[in-house]
Amino acid sequence: MSFGPNNGERKNVKMSEMIISLTDDGGGSGINTNTAISTPTNAHFKLSDMYGRAIYNDTDGNGSDTGYWTYRNGNEFVDLPTDGNNDVGRFKFAYGRYRTATGAPSNSTMQTSGTINMSNLTGISHNALTTDPCGQTRGVKGGYTSGTTTKPVLAYYQSGANLDTNTKSLKPGIFIDGTTAGPGNNASGLTTTLAQSANIGYSAYTTTHTNQWTHLGLNTKLCTGDRVIVVAHSAGGTMYTFSSYGPIYLRSGTGNGSAVSATVSTLQAPHKNETGTDDNLAVYSAVCTADGATMVGVNPFHSSAQPYIFHVFCIKGPNTTASVTNATTKYTQYETSTTVTTAPVFGFASNQKYYIGLSTSPFYANVQSNPYTFSSTTGEISGTQGFDTVFVLGNGGNSSDPGTGMVTLSNYTGGTQGTTTTDKYGYTYPVALEGKYTPEVGRRIPSKDGRFVQITGTRG
Amino acid sequence: MAYRQTTTLIPTEEQFKELFDLQINTFWKHKAYTWYDPQLTFDTPEDFRDAVCNWSLTNSRLYQMWWEDDTLLGFRAFMDSHLEEDFIGGMVHTAGDDGPIPKILGNDDPDWKLKCLKTDIFIGRPDSTGSQQNWMFDRPEIGPTWNNNDGESLWESMHRFGYERAYSCAHGSLQKQHLWNNRHKECFKHDIFLQNGYSFNERRQLGFDTNEQTSFIYRLVGGESMGWPRHHALYHLNNAERPDKVERPYIQSIDEPIQKGIKEAPIPPEQVD
Numbered sequence: 001m002s003f004g005p006n007n008g009e010r011k012n013v014k015m016s017e018m019i020i021s022l023t024d025d026g027g028g029s030g031i032n033t034n035t036a037i038s039t040p041t042n043a044h045f046k047l048s049d050m051y052g053r054a055i056y057n058d059t060d061g062n063g064s065d066t067g068y069w070t071y072r073n074g075n076e077f078v079d080l081p082t083d084g085n086n087d088v089g090r091f092k093f094a095y096g097r098y099r100t101a102t103g104a105p106s107n108s109t110m111q112t113s114g115t116i117n118m119s120n121l122t123g124i125s126h127n128a129l130t131t132d133p134c135g136q137t138r139g140v141k142g143g144y145t146s147g148t149t150t151k152p153v154l155a156y157y158q159s160g161a162n163l164d165t166n167t168k169s170l171k172p173g174i175f176i177d178g179t180t181a182g183p184g185n186n187a188s189g190l191t192t193t194l195a196q197s198a199n200i201g202y203s204a205y206t207t208t209h210t211n212q213w214t215h216l217g218l219n220t221k222l223c224t225g226d227r228v229i230v231v232a233h234s235a236g237g238t239m240y241t242f243s244s245y246g247p248i249y250l251r252s253g254t255g256n257g258s259a260v261s262a263t264v265s266t267l268q269a270p271h272k273n274e275t276g277t278d279d280n281l282a283v284y285s286a287v288c289t290a291d292g293a294t295m296v297g298v299n300p301f302h303s304s305a306q307p308y309i310f311h312v313f314c315i316k317g318p319n320t321t322a323s324v325t326n327a328t329t330k331y332t333q334y335e336t337s338t339t340v341t342t343a344p345v346f347g348f349a350s351n352q353k354y355y356i357g358l359s360t361s362p363f364y365a366n367v368q369s370n371p372y373t374f375s376s377t378t379g380e381i382s383g384t385q386g387f388d389t390v391f392v393l394g395n396g397g398n399s400s401d402p403g404t405g406m407v408t409l410s411n412y413t414g415g416t417q418g419t420t421t422t423d424k425y426g427y428t429y430p431v432a433l434e435g436k437y438t439p440e441v442g443r444r445i446p447s448k449d450g451r452f453v454q455i456t457g458t459r460g
Numbered sequence: 461m462a463y464r465q466t467t468t469l470i471p472t473e474e475q476f477k478e479l480f481d482l483q484i485n486t487f488w489k490h491k492a493y494t495w496y497d498p499q500l501t502f503d504t505p506e507d508f509r510d511a512v513c514n515w516s517l518t519n520s521r522l523y524q525m526w527w528e529d530d531t532l533l534g535f536r537a538f539m540d541s542h543l544e545e546d547f548i549g550g551m552v553h554t555a556g557d558d559g560p561i562p563k564i565l566g567n568d569d570p571d572w573k574l575k576c577l578k579t580d581i582f583i584g585r586p587d588s589t590g591s592q593q594n595w596m597f598d599r600p601e602i603g604p605t606w607n608n609n610d611g612e613s614l615w616e617s618m619h620r621f622g623y624e625r626a627y628s629c630a631h632g633s634l635q636k637q638h639l640w641n642n643r644h645k646e647c648f649k650h651d652i653f654l655q656n657g658y659s660f661n662e663r664r665q666l667g668f669d670t671n672e673q674t675s676f677i678y679r680l681v682g683g684e685s686m687g688w689p690r691h692h693a694l695y696h697l698n699n700a701e702r703p704d705k706v707e708r709p710y711i712q713s714i715d716e717p718i719q720k721g722i723k724e725a726p727i728p729p730e731q732v733d
Contacts, residue, residue: 245727251730255731269713
């Protein structure tokens, strides 16, 4: 097993792969060339580089706070206030995600001093979503399974950081092995965009039944503090509000599994929009209060059987926040280009911010326009884009497989800048701005009517 | 003349400023909105108005807007309880974890602010009768529990965003007197006043004093239909008499399965190996 974000086991942890994951000099030759330097050098790397670094957070608005940031997940840390670069390191928010072969992960706090303990540094990545499947897979695992499908997820990642000559990007969540860091070909057969999503805690499922619970695989095993977000999007009729049970629940194992306790909340109550073709949408959240969840129970509780699409996101803890900033507007035009907008700024944060932009449509005979190529093995997202990851769902263009969509994700590493403003009382005080680059979300509505759901939060 | 309220709309900047200008003395001279004296911190009333307008339109979660036909009579803004407002990152006139609101909720829920809104600015103007009191005091359509069966009730709007309740604070003496002396009128009669006032940021519990400018008095907006307990020791003894229960609006997503007798299927039992 390798050192890297996709496997948190403490087996065969290799210093060489640690260097690959951190440095340009030791970890390959540049942007997505899929060519590694066979003998990593140790230039610019020392064990203290593995200390957790506080992300830049200018809470007093004077622009001179201490902290670190990177440009679009680049390897090169910039530290403030000296503004030096050529540093490498890890953010404190990342946490190690150690696990045994079959157990749930546990969050290992990043050391900030002392003798570095490499066993606490497995399973790390900048991705707010889980990146270690922990032996799990996508798929409908239990409950009512008839008429349910698992959508294929095509994944695309941003190329290099484009800060200066050091362009190697950490590419959140991507396989690192002894020869290659990045989303390209490697010995494990990561040869398609489909394979590039294999480790990621985002899944999408469709159903056509009503009022039966279905257990959807999380594509990972969660630990206490992790958060599951479920976006339930249906066609017409009326999506019902749950009264006897929570709207979602967590289970471990497969089949009916065992209950895993969680704090369940509604981020967006069922909302019907009758513009264009009627649809309904709700957003639910479950924060784990115990380890081991591998499935989320969902129920298309509805006035009649309608096509549903469930989008399932697994956000890494141990502390997370999540809020829905846009979910009620209906879009009725097929979009074959991506509308990119600046993600909303929501205050100072000492941990990582994430910005999810979800374009979704539950209807049959639906097509999702893909901005990229199906079989690309290199990152196709522009180096100047404010999101670093895009998931495109396989199309639902036949009668038995409804629903499709696209996700943009910014695993933001730019920190939080501050400025001062005059408040309503006439006093000047600091307010948060976007960090050192602009976080963005992208909207690309499928061929049938859809919605654009923005979910923002922090993790770590 | 038809009176109504909306909760899915937000005022335009022009509407906001027009109403604000009509009440400029209230805000600028009598300091009805700000804890600080705006004349000490802004050069002109217009600067002050523009700052408040920008603040409100940026931070408000929803607006309860009152209309006479298509004429906007006024609005009040609702914001998140956890919104930081002042220069020290505090929450001016905002319920804190040691304040009265979590004591009333009594469930030790650390996330209570995620389900509780607070009111911010309120602005109104006279209706076609020439009186603002006419619609505020005598028209039931402007109350927080009114349901016009058009999906625009305050309850539905809160539900839409996942909120269960809201509270309101006031510190200006004229404003407090206005609220308290008219607590039986249509616009306030469903609200619940609290027994005590509190100092800035709830640092001290004070008496219920409507004749001074510093202590905040609290009221819970909307009564039981907004999720408050029917009785509580912290409620003011002389609240206006309120109905025991105000029916919430019909919401198809909630009420249709109740009417049809449909419940969620039981969740599958755990697997026993």
